[in-house]
Amino acid sequence: MKGNFPIDKFKGVRTPFYYYDSELLRNTLAAIKEEIGKHEHYHLHYAVKANANPKILKIIKEAGFGADCVSGGEIQACLDAGFPADEIVYAGVGKSDWEINLGLDAEIAYFNVESIAELEVINELAAAKGKTARVSFRINPNVGAHTHANITTGLAENKFGIAMEDMERVIQIAAGLEHVAFVGLHFHIGSQILEMEDFSTLCGRINQLQEKLEAQGIEVKNINVGGGLGIDYQHPVDHPIPDFKDYFDTYSQHLNLRPGQHLHFELGRAVVGQCGNLITRVLYVKQATTKQFAILDAGMTDLIRPALYQAYHEIENLSSDEELAVYDVVGPICESSDVFAKGYKLNRCHRGDLIVLRSAGAYGEIMASKYNCRELPVGYVTEDFAS
Ligand SMILES: *Cc1c(COP(=O)(O)O)cnc(C)c1O
Numbered sequence: 001m002k003g004n005f006p007i008d009k010f011k012g013v014r015t016p017f018y019y020y021d022s023e024l025l026r027n028t029l030a031a032i033k034e035e036i037g038k039h040e041h042y043h044l045h046y047a048v049k050a051n052a053n054p055k056i057l058k059i060i061k062e063a064g065f066g067a068d069c070v071s072g073g074e075i076q077a078c079l080d081a082g083f084p085a086d087e088i089v090y091a092g093v094g095k096s097d098w099e100i101n102l103g104l105d106a107e108i109a110y111f112n113v114e115s116i117a118e119l120e121v122i123n124e125l126a127a128a129k130g131k132t133a134r135v136s137f138r139i140n141p142n143v144g145a146h147t148h149a150n151i152t153t154g155l156a157e158n159k160f161g162i163a164m165e166d167m168e169r170v171i172q173i174a175a176g177l178e179h180v181a182f183v184g185l186h187f188h189i190g191s192q193i194l195e196m197e198d199f200s201t202l203c204g205r206i207n208q209l210q211e212k213l214e215a216q217g218i219e220v221k222n223i224n225v226g227g228g229l230g231i232d233y234q235h236p237v238d239h240p241i242p243d244f245k246d247y248f249d250t251y252s253q254h255l256n257l258r259p260g261q262h263l264h265f266e267l268g269r270a271v272v273g274q275c276g277n278l279i280t281r282v283l284y285v286k287q288a289t290t291k292q293f294a295i296l297d298a299g300m301t302d303l304i305r306p307a308l309y310q311a312y313h314e315i316e317n318l319s320s321d322e323e324l325a326v327y328d329v330v331g332p333i334c335e336s337s338d339v340f341a342k343g344y345k346l347n348r349c350h351r352g353d354l355i356v357l358r359s360a361g362a363y364g365e366i367m368a369s370k371y372n373c374r375e376l377p378v379g380y381v382t383e384d385f386a387s
Pocket of ligand 1: 047049050068070091188190191192226227228229266267268269270362
């Protein structure tokens with residue numbers, strides 16, 4: 001064991017692979033349950049796009065949470081994992097007909113609709129089935145989040161949602177359509193957000209909007225505030241579970257829920273981020289003119305976040321206790337952006353050493369690709385190494 005990893009059991013296992021600490025996942029779910037349980041009418045729908053490994057979905061389903069999907073494939077994965085259809089919500093700017101039909105057939109809780117054009121298509125498809133689709137409108141609140149530009153979603157310039165100004169008109173259009181029922185409002189301002197002020201700003205916008213709608217006698221049953229709570233990538237060992245108390249308390253302090261109104265959350269990263277680790281081996285140590293490279297058998301095809309958003313992952317050599325040396329830690333893919341970290345200190349590396357990249361449970365395995373004709377990494381949970 002080093003750093004909570006059963007490294008003896010990793011011998012002979014083909015690298016790279018994902019290793020999920022299922023105890024940490026269960027503890028994280030228990031922490032959410034404890035904090036969310038303190039607030040009446042609060043519900044969590046796990047954002048499946050962060051990680052749809054069936055073993056992970058099963059653990060989350062067993063904890064009793066719902067699911068937030070952004071594609072038909074995700075809806076199917078959740079149904080297969082046993083999530084109750086009426087706990088599944090579905091968002092996305094480009095829902096195709098078969099995806100909408102799947103949602104209608106399964107009778108999911110509601111569609112988070114992102115445009116009038118989409119609303120009309122849902123109405124038509126529901127009519128063809130003689131059904132009424134429950135719809136919630138995704139509003140673009142024009143709230144900037146303090147996070148990487150590629151993962152903000154709530155600004156007017158982003159493609160997501162319906163503008164605040166258009167809201168009432170859209171609700172009126174929906175009222176005139178026979179096969180849709182308006183059940184709520186949806187928001188999602190971005191990801192990896194660590195400043196609670198961003199969420200309280202969102203609450204302020206929602207409060208304003210609610211007053212406006214109320215003045216017109218429009219009733220909103222559900223408010224869905226999306227996800228976005230970040231994790232501590234710098235200190236995964238000391239801070240493995242996000243501060244869910246602070247997060248839910250922020251909403252409880254700043255959002256004026258009406259009696260009987262339900263508040264929905266769609267957390268992804270905060271649920272699964274810290275339990276996942278990418279395990280890889282050193283292929284070569286290469287001494288170049290000015291620097292030293294540790295070349296791993298994992299690359300951007302296995303974990304794309306560093307190449308895509310300059311994301312930081314803590315890296316550790318599980319096989320060596322030798323003195324620290326400085327490396328550029330890179331993968332084998334034929335792209336210059338296939339770099340995990342530059343100038344990173346690791347215990348001296350040798351061919352075959354096991355290396356871990358931590359905090360890789362969210363947007364890791366699920367974003368893997370076959371570029372360079374590579375195999376997709378396998379995802380294992382703790383129980384897979386139990387015997
Ligand atoms: C991605 C996404 C989420 C989850 O975001 P996290 O930052 O992983 O919590 C929630 N809701 C919607 C609509 C999303 O697109």
